[in-house]
Every structure is written in structure tokens, then in C-alpha cells.
Amino acid sequence: MSFAKYIDSLETSELQLTTIRTKLLQELFESKRPLTSDELVMKMDRHGVSAHRATIYRDLDYFVEKNIVSILKIVGEKARLYELNREHRHHFKCMKCGSIGVFSAPGVEKELAKLEKTLKKQNGWLVQSHSLKLYGLCKTCNKNDEK
Numbered sequence: 001m002s003f004a005k006y007i008d009s010l011e012t013s014e015l016q017l018t019t020i021r022t023k024l025l026q027e028l029f030e031s032k033r034p035l036t037s038d039e040l041v042m043k044m045d046r047h048g049v050s051a052h053r054a055t056i057y058r059d060l061d062y063f064v065e066k067n068i069v070s071i072l073k074i075v076g077e078k079a080r081l082y083e084l085n086r087e088h089r090h091h092f093k094c095m096k097c098g099s100i101g102v103f104s105a106p107g108v109e110k111e112l113a114k115l116e117k118t119l120k121k122q123n124g125w126l127v128q129s130h131s132l133k134l135y136g137l138c139k140t141c142n143k144n145d146e147k
């Protein structure tokens with residue numbers, strides 16, 4: 001989805017297009033990983049967008065409410081992580097340094113689709129979504145461990 005599409009979705013959600021909202025969306029759009037509210041506040045500062053922390057939090061809540069952004073829940077992560085709702089992806093978290101990576105896995109999707117069919121047949125469960133989070137060591141942390 002292009003950035004313009006997100007701006008459109010703001011407009012269709014009847015959210016006023018303020019500078020802060022546009023910048024917040026832009027940061028989330030350009031980021032390759034989920035961002036905490038603190039990081040977003042810092043980025044707003046860097047852009048010279050003067051905004052109260054409370055305003056930023058409220059805007060993020062609006063985005064979540066309107067399904068434009070989701071809050072990522074990851075074990076051991078105290079800060080709220082915000083992520084733009086884009087194409088379906090999965091997450092990896094390094095348990096040592098806490099870095100979070102994002103990946104898509106078409107093969108996994110195929111297998112899960114099969115599993116979903118089986119579950120429907122065997123248990124009558126209609127699966128509507130899934131999330132996959134992998135935990136381990138990132139490349140850097142893994143290297144350090146080997147020394």
C-alpha cells in the first residue's frame with residue numbers, strides 16, 4: 001500500500017488530517033520495524049512538530065481504533081509497539097538485545113491455510129487470523145555468544 005493510501009484511509013475514517021497525524025503515519029510508514037510511542041515522540045521533535053506527548057498518544061489511539069495501526073504485543077516488551085497495518089507479516093524478537101525483525105513467509109502461509117482447513121473440518125473452528133512470533137538471538141547476539 002502506498003503512503004497516499006494511508007492518508008486516504010485517514011480521510012475515510014473521518015479523522016482530521018493534522019500535521020502530527022500525517023507525520024506519525026509517515027514515520028510508521030517509513031520504519032522497517034515497529035516503533036514505541038517514545039520513539040515516535042522523539043521523531044516528532046526532530047521534525048520540529050511541536051506536539052504534546054498526550055496528543056501523540058491520543059492520535060495513536062485513534063489510529064488503532066480506526067484499524068490503521070496495530071499495537072504489537074510481544075513477550076518481555078514493556079513499551080507499546082505501534083505498527084502500520086500493512087500486508088500480513090510476522091515478527092522475530094532477539095531475547096538478548098530486544099531488537100525486533102519483521103518477515104513474511106509465503107511457505108508458512110500455505111501450511112497454515114491447510115491447518116486452518118483441517119481445524120474447520122475437525123473442530124468446527126473458523127480461523128480468522130493468525131500471528132506468528134519467533135524468539136531467539138539476532139545475528140549480532142548470536143555471533144557474540146560464539147566467542
Ligand SMILES: [Zn+2]
Nearest residue numbers: 094097138141
Ligand atoms: Zn540481538
Ligand SMILES: [Zn+2]
Nearest residue numbers: 088109130132
Ligand atoms: Zn502469516
